[in-house]
Amino acid sequence: NAGVTQTPKFRILKIGQSMTLQCAQDMNHNYMYWYRQDPGMGLKLIYYSVGAGITDKGEVPNGYNVSRSTTEDFPLRLELAAPSQTSVYFCASSPGLAGGGLRNEQFFGPGTRLTVL
Amino acid sequence: DQQVKQNSPSLSVQEGRISILNCDYTNSMFDYFLWYKKYPAEGPTFLISISSIKDKNEDGRFTVFLNKSAKHLSLHIVPSQPGDSAVYFCAATGTASKLTFGTGTRLQVTL
Numbered sequence: 001n002a003g004v005t006q007t008p009k010f011r012i013l014k015i016g017q018s019m020t021l022q023c024a025q026d027m028n029h030n031y032m033y034w035y036r037q038d039p040g041m042g043l044k045l046i047y048y049s050v051g052a053g054i055t056d057k058g059e060v061p062n063g064y065n066v067s068r069s070t071t072e073d074f075p076l077r078l079e080l081a082a083p084s085q086t087s088v089y090f091c092a093s094s095p096g097l098a099g100g101g102l103r104n105e106q107f108f109g110p111g112t113r114l115t116v117l
Numbered sequence: 118d119q120q121v122k123q124n125s126p127s128l129s130v131q132e133g134r135i136s137i138l139n140c141d142y143t144n145s146m147f148d149y150f151l152w153y154k155k156y157p158a159e160g161p162t163f164l165i166s167i168s169s170i171k172d173k174n175e176d177g178r179f180t181v182f183l184n185k186s187a188k189h190l191s192l193h194i195v196p197s198q199p200g201d202s203a204v205y206f207c208a209a210t211g212t213a214s215k216l217t218f219g220t221g222t223r224l225q226v227t228l
Contacts, residue, residue: 042121042219045215048214090160103166104149104214
């Protein structure tokens with residue numbers, strides 16, 4: 001299993017550009033999450049999904065959009081990049097208790113480092 | 118409003134000694150707590166967890182203690198090893214399928 005994969009690893013955007021951060025998992029997990037981590041801060045939840053076709057906002061959703069058309073993929077879209085979106089973005093997945101996992105044990109990808117200039 | 122707090126940004130411990138990382142929370146609805154470890158340029162990895170019905174959970178060199186009345190938990194690493202040098206995040210969850218993370222403590226284990 002590759003686990004949770006994220007592409008790209010690094011990206012520099014200009015203000016106002018848009019991009020999609022890709023996330024995929026091959027563990028058949030129902031739950032998927034997007035976080036951002038700013039320097040010296042913890043992980044803040046942007047969006048999450050409890051299954052294909054179901055998404056919900058987290059703590060810091062403004063400026064982002066997500067979709068979940070399959071169990072495996074959970075892309076994060078930035079429409080109009082702003083310097084405040086400079087951060088490291090982590091995608092995670094979880095089987096949930098029903099999937100045989102520990103409660104809320106989440107498996108993380110390696111992250112995408114995004115800089116907006 | 119930081120619901121999960123790790124007040125020590127960094128900690129330095131000698132190899133072989135005990136490392137104690139602390140975490141406080143404010144939300145009474147949290148009933149399950151997790152510790153994650155993060156190396157540079159990698160995603161966090163799950164380390165150990167504890168339910169609010171317990172006050173201690175042990176896994177090898179790692180033990181997590183929970184004091185519900187004080188809304189405080191701690192992670193003990195004994196003995197500390199150089200490979201334990203990383204950032205440790207405390208996380209908490211309630212009824213929702215979401216985690217709330219603390220800001221992390223950077224542990225450095227020196228020789």
